[in-house]
Amino acid sequence: MHLRFPKDWALPAAAVTPEPLYRLAQRREFLKTLGIGLAGAALLRPSALLAATAGFPAKGNPLYPGTALKPTAEEYVTSFNNFYEFGTDKSEPKDYANKGWKTDPWTVELAGLVNQPAKFDVNELVKKIGGLEERVYRHRCVEAWSMVIPWDGFPLAKLVALAEPKPEAKYVRFVSFNDPAHAVGQKEGNLDYPYVEGLRLDEATHELAFIATGIYGKALPNQNGAPLRLVTPWKYGFKGIKSIVRIEFTAAQPKNTWSVMAPDEYGFYANVNPKVDHPRWSQASERVIGAGLLGGRQATLMFNGYEKQVAALYKGMDLAKNF
Amino acid sequence: MSFPEKLLRSKVFIWTLLVLPGLWPVWPVFVSGNPSVGADPLKYVLHHYGFVACVLLATVLAFTPLRVLFPKSKLALALNRHRRLVGVAGFAYALLHLTAYLFHDGWATLVHDVWAKPKTFILAGLGAFTILLVLAITSVNAFVRWLGGKRWKNLHRLAYLAAALAAYHQIYARKLFPVQVLWIFGPLVVLEILRVVRQRTAANPEAREKM
Numbered sequence A: 001m002h003l004r005f006p007k008d009w010a011l012p013a014a015a016v017t018p019e020p021l022y023r024l025a026q027r028r029e030f031l032k033t034l035g036i037g038l039a040g041a042a043l044l045r046p047s048a049l050l051a052a053t054a055g056f057p058a059k060g061n062p063l064y065p066g067t068a069l070k071p072t073a074e075e076y077v078t079s080f081n082n083f084y085e086f087g088t089d090k091s092e093p094k095d096y097a098n099k100g101w102k103t104d105p106w107t108v109e110l111a112g113l114v115n116q117p118a119k120f121d122v123n124e125l126v127k128k129i130g131g132l133e134e135r136v137y138r139h140r141c142v143e144a145w146s147m148v149i150p151w152d153g154f155p156l157a158k159l160v161a162l163a164e165p166k167p168e169a170k171y172v173r174f175v176s177f178n179d180p181a182h183a184v185g186q187k188e189g190n191l192d193y194p195y196v197e198g199l200r201l202d203e204a205t206h207e208l209a210f211i212a213t214g215i216y217g218k219a220l221p222n223q224n225g226a227p228l229r230l231v232t233p234w235k236y237g238f239k240g241i242k243s244i245v246r247i248e249f250t251a252a253q254p255k256n257t258w259s260v261m262a263p264d265e266y267g268f269y270a271n272v273n274p275k276v277d278h279p280r281w282s283q284a285s286e287r288v289i290g291a292g293l294l295g296g297r298q299a300t301l302m303f304n305g306y307e308k309q310v311a312a313l314y315k316g317m318d319l320a321k322n323f
Numbered sequence B: 001m002s003f004p005e006k007l008l009r010s011k012v013f014i015w016t017l018l019v020l021p022g023l024w025p026v027w028p029v030f031v032s033g034n035p036s037v038g039a040d041p042l043k044y045v046l047h048h049y050g051f052v053a054c055v056l057l058a059t060v061l062a063f064t065p066l067r068v069l070f071p072k073s074k075l076a077l078a079l080n081r082h083r084r085l086v087g088v089a090g091f092a093y094a095l096l097h098l099t100a101y102l103f104h105d106g107w108a109t110l111v112h113d114v115w116a117k118p119k120t121f122i123l124a125g126l127g128a129f130t131i132l133l134v135l136a137i138t139s140v141n142a143f144v145r146w147l148g149g150k151r152w153k154n155l156h157r158l159a160y161l162a163a164a165l166a167a168y169h170q171i172y173a174r175k176l177f178p179v180q181v182l183w184i185f186g187p188l189v190v191l192e193i194l195r196v197v198r199q200r201t202a203a204n205p206e207a208r209e210k211m
């Protein structure tokens, strides 16, 4: 690898903020080789600087305030992650997604059955969309645990409008990055990559469907899916595809990664539903992350508490069959 | 007596080895404050105790084949003095695992997953636990005498079933196949195969001559 030795490598983080980030990553490598890696990494914290930086601070959306729901402590949201691209253990993404994987610059593509196919730099996209808003949402993992997360981002509907889907478009297919050289999980091949998710077009244009570029008022850390990810709070967390590179409009229902992997356990819809069990565990209740050693079991709500908003989307459907 | 043999014969040493893994969670949960653990500390404890229970179960089952395969080894003999202790410790960790589960998921979840909508993964855990419970109770001296050597031995063969159920349970606890199952139970399987081969050839003098 070609190593550069930036002159100002010893400066505190505040003094070097506008540096291009690939150099930051290299500097971290350099510090490591000097044997002061830990102290250096803590000082420079490249993850806080990576990803989409446009649009901060976001304006709070009064419909989804942090007063009704108490956000989970930030350190848990950033160190307890399912991001199999960087390892299957909850602690691994925080380590492995911050070892040279670059999320800036980042291009996302709108494609498929649309009138306006396009490629955007994420920061330009945020500007084009008209900035960011903050929404505090419940987050329910299929593994029966939950968090409350303040997301910064924009409604997915705005992105769909930008693409101008053709009348034949019935679904939206999201594709994540593929970079086995920097993603250990992809190198191991623990799942079929790139990760794919999908929504029905009417789900994608629902007011709750959200594209996040940040959490807690800052750009998304790599382990949370920088620089942009899907958030569908009435669905299980695995629908919230991270680090999206391509958004494609299709006529046929997309095959999402987990439903291909284990079709009897994970479906296309993945709506939170306390009455429909996972084959190996109950979904009736959930563990609240950050509630301490003994606290924090609570009943799971239909559509994760967003029943009023989304139930109409699934009128007449057998939710046990379409899990 | 060699030092390793002395060590392996020592009750204090074995007790220490058995108790230390139980204290391990204290470090990430209370001392280091690792947020990946702190997010759901009891789940970490639950996984850890389940893991230790499986390791001890596989370990104690390996004692007998080790003795058969290395009849002259003093170390194998020393280990076999602790069979009951290690076996009961395995049960104790399974009990801690189940206790952690009951605090984490609650009785309602257990009843739901065993009775209302049975899950094979939980049933396997419950089956393994029940076997270990019976074996732990019947390893009290009075029971051994009451049952008589042969019946006791037959009953305690259920430990193999418990191990198989535990391995199944451990595999299905995860969304993807956990490789650690292979290094926990793999050596035991290899030892058992070697033991069977050895006993076959030992029982068959012709085969022995050919060797």
Ligand code: HEM
Pocket: B046, B047, B048, B049, B050, B051, B052, B053, B054, B057, B094, B097, B098, B101, B110, B122, B125, B126, B127, B128, B129, B132, B166, B169, B170, B173, B174, B178
């Ligand atoms: C009634 C009895 C039992 C119940 C209800 C039970 C419950 C559970 C649950 C719910 C999990 C998965 C937790 C999760 O990741 O969501 C689990 C994992 C596990 N259990 Fe049990 N269990 C029982 C008995 C046992 C026994 C007897 C053993 C071993 C001898 C055992 C060993 C394990 C292991 C090794 C894991 C996997 C830990 C990991 O993936 O890191 N369990 N158990």
